Amino acid sequence: MTNMVNKAQGFGLSLITKMASSDVLDQLKLRKFIEKSLYQGSKAGYKTLSKTQKAFKANKDLHKQRLNNQEKSLFDLNYSEDQQMTIDTMSQFAGDVLYPLAASADQNETFPTELWQYIEELGLNFYALPEALGGVAAEKNILSNVLIAEHLAKGDFSLAAGMLSTFSVINAVTQWGSEQVQALYLNSFAQGSSIRASFAIQEATPAFNPYQLKTKAISRAGQYFIQGEKTLVLLAENADIFLVSAELNGQAEVFILRRDESIQFKKSPAMGLKATETATLIFNQTLALRLGDEDFNYTAFLDFGNLMWCAMAVGTCEAVKKYCIEYANERTAFGEPISHRQSVAFMIADMTIEIDAMRMLILNAASLAESGQTFHREAYLARLLCAEKAMKIGTDGVQILGGHGFTKEHPVERWYRDLRATAIVHSGLHA
Amino acid sequence: MNLQNPKKFKLLIDQAHQVAINVLRPISRKYDKAEHSYPKELDMLASLVDGMNEGGEGMNAGAAVGKRGTNEQGNKNGVNLSTALSVIEMCYGDTALLLSMPRQGLGNSAIAAVANQEQLERFKNTWAAMAITEPNCGSDSAAIRTTATKDGDNYILNGEKIFVTSGERADAIVVWATLDKKLGRSAIKSFVIPKGTAGMTVERLEHKLGIKASDTAVIRLIDCQVPANNLLGNAEIDIAKGFAGVMETFDNTRPLVAAMAIGCAKASLERIKEIFSDYLDPQYITPYLQTTHIASQIYRMEAEWEAARLLTLKAAWMADNKKPNSKEASISKAKAGRICNEITLKCVELASTVGYNEDELLEKWARDSKILDIFEGTQQIQQLIIARRELGKSSSELK
Numbered sequence: 001m002t003n004m005v006n007k008a009q010g011f012g013l014s015l016i017t018k019m020a021s022s023d024v025l026d027q028l029k030l031r032k033f034i035e036k037s038l039y040q041g042s043k044a045g046y047k048t049l050s051k052t053q054k055a056f057k058a059n060k061d062l063h064k065q066r067l068n069n070q071e072k073s074l075f076d077l078n079y080s081e082d083q084q085m086t087i088d089t090m091s092q093f094a095g096d097v098l099y100p101l102a103a104s105a106d107q108n109e110t111f112p113t114e115l116w117q118y119i120e121e122l123g124l125n126f127y128a129l130p131e132a133l134g135g136v137a138a139e140k141n142i143l144s145n146v147l148i149a150e151h152l153a154k155g156d157f158s159l160a161a162g163m164l165s166t167f168s169v170i171n172a173v174t175q176w177g178s179e180q181v182q183a184l185y186l187n188s189f190a191q192g193s194s195i196r197a198s199f200a201i202q203e204a205t206p207a208f209n210p211y212q213l214k215t216k217a218i219s220r221a222g223q224y225f226i227q228g229e230k231t232l233v234l235l236a237e238n239a240d241i242f243l244v245s246a247e248l249n250g251q252a253e254v255f256i257l258r259r260d261e262s263i264q265f266k267k268s269p270a271m272g273l274k275a276t277e278t279a280t281l282i283f284n285q286t287l288a289l290r291l292g293d294e295d296f297n298y299t300a301f302l303d304f305g306n307l308m309w310c311a312m313a314v315g316t317c318e319a320v321k322k323y324c325i326e327y328a329n330e331r332t333a334f335g336e337p338i339s340h341r342q343s344v345a346f347m348i349a350d351m352t353i354e355i356d357a358m359r360m361l362i363l364n365a366a367s368l369a370e371s372g373q374t375f376h377r378e379a380y381l382a383r384l385l386c387a388e389k390a391m392k393i394g395t396d397g398v399q400i401l402g403g404h405g406f407t408k409e410h411p412v413e414r415w416y417r418d419l420r421a422t423a424i425v426h427s428g429l430h431a
Numbered sequence: 432m433n434l435q436n437p438k439k440f441k442l443l444i445d446q447a448h449q450v451a452i453n454v455l456r457p458i459s460r461k462y463d464k465a466e467h468s469y470p471k472e473l474d475m476l477a478s479l480v481d482g483m484n485e486g487g488e489g490m491n492a493g494a495a496v497g498k499r500g501t502n503e504q505g506n507k508n509g510v511n512l513s514t515a516l517s518v519i520e521m522c523y524g525d526t527a528l529l530l531s532m533p534r535q536g537l538g539n540s541a542i543a544a545v546a547n548q549e550q551l552e553r554f555k556n557t558w559a560a561m562a563i564t565e566p567n568c569g570s571d572s573a574a575i576r577t578t579a580t581k582d583g584d585n586y587i588l589n590g591e592k593i594f595v596t597s598g599e600r601a602d603a604i605v606v607w608a609t610l611d612k613k614l615g616r617s618a619i620k621s622f623v624i625p626k627g628t629a630g631m632t633v634e635r636l637e638h639k640l641g642i643k644a645s646d647t648a649v650i651r652l653i654d655c656q657v658p659a660n661n662l663l664g665n666a667e668i669d670i671a672k673g674f675a676g677v678m679e680t681f682d683n684t685r686p687l688v689a690a691m692a693i694g695c696a697k698a699s700l701e702r703i704k705e706i707f708s709d710y711l712d713p714q715y716i717t718p719y720l721q722t723t724h725i726a727s728q729i730y731r732m733e734a735e736w737e738a739a740r741l742l743t744l745k746a747a748w749m750a751d752n753k754k755p756n757s758k759e760a761s762i763s764k765a766k767a768g769r770i771c772n773e774i775t776l777k778c779v780e781l782a783s784t785v786g787y788n789e790d791e792l793l794e795k796w797a798r799d800s801k802i803l804d805i806f807e808g809t810q811q812i813q814q815l816i817i818a819r820r821e822l823g824k825s826s827s828e829l830k
Contacts (some may be wrong), residue, residue, distance in 0.1 A: 072432075072433035072435070073433070073437065073438060074433065074437045074439075074506055074508045075433060075434065075435070075436065075437045075508050075512060075744060075748055076432055076433045076506045076748075077432060077434070077745055077748060077749075078432065078506055079432065080432075083432075143432055207718075207720040207721065209718055209720075209721055210718070211716070211718075299716065321821075325821060325822055328822065329822060329823070339818075339822045339824060339829065340824070340828055340829055340830075342811075342814075342815070342818075342829075342830075345814075345815070345818035345819075345822060345824075345829050346811075346814045346815075346818060348817075348818050348821050348822060349765070349813075349814040349815075349817040349818040349821065350814070352758075352762065352817050352818075352821050353742075353762050353765055353766050353817065356742060356745075356759075356762055357735075357738035357739070357741075357742060357766055358738070360434065360737075360738055360741035360742055360745065361734065361737060361738050361741065363432060363434060364434040364435075364737075364741060367432050367433055367434055367435075368435070371433070376714070376715055377715050378737070380715040380719075380730070381715075381730070381733060381734035381737050382734070384719055384730055384731060384734045385731075385734040385735065385737075385738055388731070426718075
């Protein structure tokens with residue numbers, strides 16, 4: 001545990017030092033335009049993904065890794081020193097780096113290239129890797145993971161999602177991976193931090209039910225092949241590895257596969273999440289491994305993802321509230337700030353109440369999960385509440401700014417579009 | 432971090448739950464019908480509650496925060512949390528009967544919050560009601576007109592108080608009065624007036640929408656004389672501290688009223704889940720978009736209820752740990768008050784005539800719940816408090 005604190009502090013402090021050093025900040029300030037990558041319009045048809053060039057080396061000596069459960073007794077809402085540091089680091093990063101990049105990333109529908117470097121510097125992937133593989137995770141840290149999500153999302157919802165994609169896949173492989181999968185993939189993540197990964201879970205079905213999948217897994221000669229279409233895949237074009245849900249013998253299962261020529265790719269921009277370059281993928285007899293074995297729990301796999309989205313919704317709602325408070329105090333009407341009107345002030349009060357309400361449900365579920373207890377009911381209720389309240393806050397955020405909120409001059413319309421995703425996505429990230 | 436109920440309060444919660452099921456529920460309808468008659472069954476129960484309170488450090492089963500927390504270091508689960516947890520269970524039984532519990536009045540909480548050591552000892556076994564509201568002053572408690580005038584070693588009180596819960600049954604009433612109307616809120620002090628004191632009379636008892644088992648009195652004070660040492664806390668008019676002293680009570684009592692709302696809503700929610708058990712998935716596997724409308728309504732209420740419950744425990748836990756909790760106390764009260772009213776009314780709607788008829792208690796809970804979004808600060812007052820904090824506004828700016 002001390003080891004973990006030290007390592008985590010190392011990453012945190014290195015970031016803080018980096019942020020404070022003037023040349024980095026100056027660099028950020030001076031960079032007026034984000035490097036625009038070629039925008040490929042949605043009208044373009046499918047293209048074939050190339051085979052990933054990343055090296056995957058299995059470590060045959062690696063035994064199955066599982067993180068230990070935490071012990072809990074008293075009711076306790078204090079953050080540990082570790083958690084507080086995570087919060088501080090992520091909040092600072094969200095404010096200094098993510099927020100300034102967010103508007104143009106959304107406009108260009110492009111994930112800013114410099115964020116890949118930041119993911120490494122923040123040591124995000126090492127948060128997720130077990131100690132045996134050189135990471136810092138000594139026990140289950142579900143709470144820390146959702147706190148990372150919440151506080152990154154104060155900077156931007158989409159960028160936080162993009163940053164947490166590979167991190168989430170590592171979490172899922174650590175939590176569920178069979179010995180074979182871990183030997184190959186965990187080891188590869190530990191060796192080469194440039195490997196990128198994403199989830200392919202959603203399907204283009206109205207009222208999508210993640211237990212009823214059109215995508216099928218076919219078992220042939222001891223191997224699995226994936227056949228079907230997935231949508232809303234984050235950073236799909238960049239990913240070397242995908243976790244894909246598919247039906248096997250009438251049941252939903254999760255598989256892990258590498259990018260290769262059997263996968264068709266199409267950009268499919270949505271209402272929000274634009275900076276994550278959402279795409280549709282068609283798998284055509286793509287070779288895959290089953291992610292887990294006897295201790296795999298598909299429902300928990302989904303819940304771990306939903307908690308991350310819920311936590312991000314809370315972070316973004318905090319951003320909405322903060323922005324609205326500043327605006328309502330500055331904007332005058334009828335000779336005084338509009339914040340002096342109860343109709344405006346009560347919307348702010350309700351944001352405060354519901355943000356804390358959402359947070360309580362998420363923390364409860366995450367805390368149960370990391371102590372090894374069943375947490376499905378809590379995660380289910382958290383998702384239900386967040387789906388409603390986050391969108392209410394998103395729409396009130398635009399309402400408080402009135403016509404100004406409807407324009408791209410302010411970030412509230414972006415948050416409005418992004419927060420709509422909370423109720424839509426199932427999995428896609430993993431705590 | 433851990434948001435589960437602590438194991439050390441498990442016995443207390445179980446006991447309160449048993450009391451709710453076996454003592455309160457069987458007489459719930461009886462005293463809803465027999466408004467103003469004294470629930471004599473509570474005398475025995477009150478002794479039982481006193482006994483439960485003796486159950487060790489941090490234990491409290493009644494509605495009043497009758498003990499003060501200690502100053503020990505580290506994370507603490509104390510009297511505020513245990514009281515909130517047992518109040519939830521008791522109100523799951525019956526909110527009105529909890530409010531009628533001897534020695535568990537809000538006045539007792541006020542005494543616990545602001546009394547000095549000598550007063551704590553003197554009023555130890557006193558059942559104290561609380562009198563704040565006046566005919567022309569509700570949420571605006573700074574506008575209190577009841578006066579207290581120093582006369583030698585006594586104070587002489589004059590005025591009229593309404594909405595005094597247990598005003599006729601309690602041993603004493605804690606009356607809020609001003610020492611000097613010109614000095615505003617900082618001059619408001621609270622006085623313990625024993626029952627039978629000359630000059631204090633119960634004018635009448637209100638007929639109400641709900642919580643009928645709890646009596647609600649109108650009290651008139653005409654030249655009512657009490658010893659000066661019945662003024663709770665400090666007699667000085669501290670302009671700097673202002674109203675804060677008196678308002679501190681609310682930081683402890685609002686989470687308890689929130690707990691009442693959680694308990695009342697729990698009763699309706701549990702009953703509606705029994706009624707519609709065929710519609711519900713005990714494993715919560717079906718995504719809510721795929722469930723029936725009735726099931727999705729119930730899950731939604733359950734999510735709201737869980738959130739409000741945890742916000743309530745948070746506010747109480749903060750009080751136990753000496754963390755400033757005014758905002759969180761208001762958040763818990765606002766959230767629990769609104770969802771309790773919404774849930775109890777929705778459950779009547781879902782059960783339709785079964786919910787509306789007096790054969791079930793659903794309609795009673797839907798009537799009882801309304802007061803929980805009103806007393807100890809209405810929904811709108813809590814929103815004002817929260818908004819002022821968030822926006823950095825004074826009460827003269829954000830009115």
